[in-house]
């Protein structure tokens with residue numbers, strides 16, 4: 212059962228389809244068809260942008276024949292990038308109705324709505340037959356889902372034999388306290404953050420025989436600092452546009468979040484698990 216706090220968090224998230232289009236309008240766009248590449252500076256809601264997509268796609272072995280399920284697909288930034296650069300077909304499963312609608316709108320604006328099917332639903336119960344996909348993909352999203360065993364079993368179920376679950380996510384480092392977890396739950400609706408070896412064990416319990424992991428903690432630290440600057444700018448922009456100060460709490464949370472990352476209490480990891 213998804214936590215309503217997760218839905219509410221993404222309902223008010225600073226990155227939205229409307230905000231992306233506002234920025235493009237401010238840069239002179241007048242409503243004509245766009246290319247996916249014009250959205251890329253704005254539509255990637257994970258760490259490392261397009262380079263992170265390229266690396267994850269390479270690990271997952273995504274090619275033109277691949278059927279990819281993007282779990283927790285957000286505004287479909289990575290889905291559009293995979294379709295354009297890898298030629299694959301993507302099904303994008305997203306919980307939040309507003310984000311699913313925003314993703315469809317952006318897909319249509321760049322003429323990719325026939326290559327990406329956006330489905331609104333919960334990643335712990337994907338509405339697809341077993342052995343449907345070559346790759347299940349996700350970025351910085353599984354932390355929002357409390358029932359990790361159900362989520363990983365669901366990913367395993369929809370993968371073909373030999374299919375790959377490729378994802379990146381937050382992991383717990385030494386010294387992450389109960390208070391810090393409370394801060395993460397409050398600040399970014401984080402429900403589940405595991406030490407990397409516990410995450411690996413959960414993947415094996417879900418039926419993945421071969422599990423590989425890469426530590427992304429050092430790579431994510433400067434990205435987090437840059438994100439904090441971006442959220443500070445979004446806050447300033449919202450105030451300048453007369454929208455009040457909707458991002459004040461988020462910026463305050465993010466400052467404490469970055470401290471935890473710099474201290475090593477939180478880190479990032481890339482997983483590849485083979486069905």
Ligand SMILES: C[S@@+](CC[C@H](N)C(=O)[O-])C[C@H]1O[C@@H](n2cnc3c(N)ncnc32)[C@H](O)[C@@H]1O
Nearest residue numbers: 255256257283284285305306307333334352355
């Ligand atoms: C950090 S965003 C990542 C979006 C996308 N992967 C990207 O990189 O642009 C996480 C997304 O996960 C979605 N999400 C959270 N819990 C979910 C669930 N149980 N099922 C499906 N989507 C979920 C959120 O609504 C949000 O859009």
